[in-house]
Amino acid sequence: MKKISLSSMVLALLFLLFACSNETEQSEIEDKEQSQQEEVDTDEVEEGVVVEEDEIVEEVEEDKEGRTMGNYTGNIMNGGTISLTEETVYFANLFDDYRLYELQLSSGEATKLGDVEVSDIHIIEDSLYYIKRENGHPVGIEHYSLQTKETEEIYSGYVEMLHLEDGILWFVGIIMEGPTVVYQLDIETGMTVETDFIEVAFTLDHGQVVIQQEIAAFIEDVENGTSEKLVEGVRHPLILDGNHLYYLTNDGLYVYNLETEESTQLVDEVVDYYNAKNGHVFYSLMVEAEAARSLYYVSADGTEQKDLEAVLYELHMFDDFLIGSFSRQGGGGYYKVDFETGEISEVYSPMN
Template sequence: MGKKATVITAILSVLFIAFCIYNVFFAGKIKPNDPSTIGNSAGNLHNNGYFCEDDGVVYFSNPYDNGCLYSMNPDGTQMKKLIDASVKYINAAGEHLYFCQENASSNNMLSFLSQNVAGIYRTTKEGRNAYCFSKDLTQIISLSGNYLLYQRFKGGEGMSLFKSDLEGKANEMAVDYEINPACIQNGIVYFNNTPDSQGLYAFHVDNNTVSSVAEGNIWFPIIQGGYIYYMNADDNYRLYRMELSGHSTEKLTDDRVDNFNIGQNYIYYQKNDPSQPAMKRMGLDGLNPEIVMNGNFSNINLTSTFAYFHAFQSRTELYRTPVNGAINVTPFTAAMEAARQEQTK
């Protein structure tokens, strides 16, 4: 019996040591992504990243619950509140979510932040195990492969582009000037203008180098199907597209554009007009423009099923229409009802 007890003790000791080794070297590790992975579409991130779809689930900032993070099916069913914190620039990849938090309050899960201080966080897709990358004032964040890119402001130093691994252990300044990291393809960020010159540039995520792509006053680039779509600031912010290969350009609309987003079949955009403003959509080639809804709108976010947009200067007036097929604009009442149910718990 004594020998048997010794064997059991030895086995338990080995298991305990193995458990400790696992926790030291593997626990908390983030499974690597494919290098071509992106955390959200460029169009959504240009529009504050309030919606993000990944692996059949939509994650979104619910304006009827102070912008708290929710999840749902693409059709808007099965809504679930994930965290009690206001979020934007939502990214998703693998088993985790990455986002910017705004206006933290003392009673939420990230309450170690003081009032009105933004920060960058990672949680599981269930909203658990929050990790803070940075408590500094930040703007757009995006995920490229196994890196998180974000604009970070340090007092007196201005806005710079920072890069972190997904575990937050290697966090560095990538470029010492402001780069919008929303538009990413195959580990390359496409952005407009450097401090010294105007044009379209490429930031290479793997080695932090910048190269010139094309000339032009190009704003809010989005890559889709071999083209870069953009607002041409030299032509009253009208929408253009440029071939990635030959750099030939074409104008898509004579409308002045405030903001836009691109799905698989349509470009959604806000027409700037003093007397007849409207949310509109047209084909990717600029053909068959049609009015989605008259008025001024912003924050155009697209999922596989719906196009979402806010009334201008109103976070609590949210509409949606099928992203493809016939236009049918309705208030996003399901999000309002989900928020009401949460507030009565």
């Protein structure tokens, strides 16, 4: 029988232990590498989710910022002589032959920007667009850069009811010496397109168009070229505010709900001029003498009505307040009416 020496047994045992140790160590290394790979994969997935969420947020923000709105249609129906961005007012100064001015509401400081008569003012970022007039007559559309202080004529000819939405100027113009037509002018390209709306007035709000043809109001589907009659017996001006169409008749002021297709009479006397926005309606009645004139308020649901015991013209409405003008021999100015408090305060006086 062959004998195995003690030294051989020890060497064999050491070899076996070394082999097992290497196998365990290799297994631990593989487990560690697999764990690290899983962490990497998880990070990539989480990072992918974050990227997708960021993309969604960016898309939503772009959608919100995609619609550019100029001056409110109700303000345009009141002459469009006042436009607002944050705390800065751009206005056609009644006390300087409707020349263009800039007014800081916080300080009351006013600066003259130009020496031409203007109306239908729109402010978009650092640009103003407005109708240029000569002795009250419209002669074209100008662009004014708030950065360079330079003006540029972008349309020449008769223009009224200038609206601005999504980079498109909508206005009533004249074909040669023929009838009035609603045009669209692309600000970026300068291209002017003639619409099918002939001999009409119109009001535009958030892509919805309502036209007045003679004494009837129609809502227009511009893309499909269809039209639906809403109400009859109307007189200018119409004001579209979301799903509410405000209109005058010979017996008062009404609001038509586009969703319920119902009309509600808000005022049962003949209205001279008015403006309406966000459920607030301000108006003045037809009077035989200006001394009898007053400014009234009524809520859009007709539940609240009051005499403000003040006189304002050129009613321009914004989110939280109205700005209007007042001029009588020996005085006048521009005044703000706060929607929440009803307080009336002066914002500009030519005497200051």
